[in-house]
Amino acid sequence: MVLTLGFMLAEVIGGLLSGSLALLADAGHMLSDGVSLLLSWLAFIYSDKQADFKRTFGWHRFQTLAAFVNGLSLLVIAAWIIWEAAWRFYQPVEIMAKPMFIIAVLGLLVNVVVFKILQGGDHDNLNLKSAMIHVMGDLLGSVAAIVAAVLIYFYAWNWADPLLSLLVAMLIIRSGWQVVKKATHILLEGSPNNIDTDAVKNKIIADIKTVIDVHHIHTWSLTNDKHLMSLHIKVDEHVDDYDVLREIKELIERNFPIFHTTIQIEHLDCPDDACR
Structure with missing residues (x-):
């Protein structure tokens, strides 16, 4: 969590200096990641608390609530990326490819490390799964920023920055919707799919x-x-x-x-x- 939030600040600075939407989008997503990891950590702590007279089944559903919030934050971040990308197609900005590339590569390394850490957890846990999807979205955002930086540096294709940002946003929406849909089903006390x-x-x-x-x-x-x-x-x-x-x-x-x-x-x- 500290690693994610720390590098998020670096991406914000790099995105503002280079003019890259891909970096700013990735920074916004990393901020969401930091909140997601914090909620995941709190969910694991609270889910182990003993039941009491107010919560006779304990705090287990805190995990599902955290997953729901994480999924919603993914959708909000994706909507912001789409809005900014659409605006940049109409009003292109000059982008500094070199600093964009360096920061994107460092971001990719940070996201790989965080993803590997999370991968060692319980893959059936919806809350952990939502946190992993957050980090995977960041990882894809870093890859998109790297590709965009290369295309801008060698071919001056400034439109590659918003275009690749849009592609990442589509992937984030797909993943975020799956988490929100599943968490909502649980919160509404829907029947489990694996029980006939x-x-x-x-x-x-x-x-x-x-x-x-x-x-x-x-x-x-x-x-x-x-x-x-x-x-x-x-x-x-x-x-x-x-x-x-x-x-x-x-x-x-x-x-x-x-x-x-x-x-x-x-x-x-x-x-x-x-x-x-």
């Missing part, structure tokens, strides 16, 4: 003979890899509730990626209006 509720129902009925029916199945997630489920189970009138609960929980734990399960046992018809 029909398969859960059929498995319980097939393997536990005392179960008559399974209904009111709901699944949602705290994070990208912590899924929850609630369900109603209708059983034979003469079975012990504890034994059935233990069997069902063990079956779900063995066969499905469920972090926490809430089960309502019913011996008669379901009393809820939705069952009628």
Whole structure:
């Protein structure tokens, strides 16, 4: 985080002196990266905090909230790059290719180091994934700035700077939208894509003979890899509730990626209006 923010200042100075939009865009994205890494760090700290009476599932969803904010910041940065690039097509500015090239190469090295550090983490963690996408966007921005600097130096193609900035912005939008979409799905308590509720129902009925029916199945997630489920189970009138609960929980734990399960046992018809 310190490395990213430190070099961001260098890119701002270099972008202003050289007149390069690619460097300024990369600097803006690196600022977003620094905030992203800070949020990721805070998310990892808070997600380990114990549950309390206000947050009975703990702070796990802080990771998803941080990922959502990171994804939105990617989209905002991309929109700014597109606006500035479009403006520069109409009003070209003189660009100093040499300092632009040097700073872009140094930026590429910094981004490679940061990306390698993040690559050692949990790739299934949505928050870490969003931080990696931030850094990948920076890395691509540095590559674009290098290519633009070469084209400007040898061919005086000043339009290469806004053009390549636009291409990077398109990649950032694609990646940022995927993070926002997935985080929004979790925050709205959408069903996890890797859990088939029909398969859960059929498995319980097939393997536990005392179960008559399974209904009111709901699944949602705290994070990208912590899924929850609630369900109603209708059983034979003469079975012990504890034994059935233990069997069902063990079956779900063995066969499905469920972090926490809430089960309502019913011996008669379901009393809820939705069952009628």
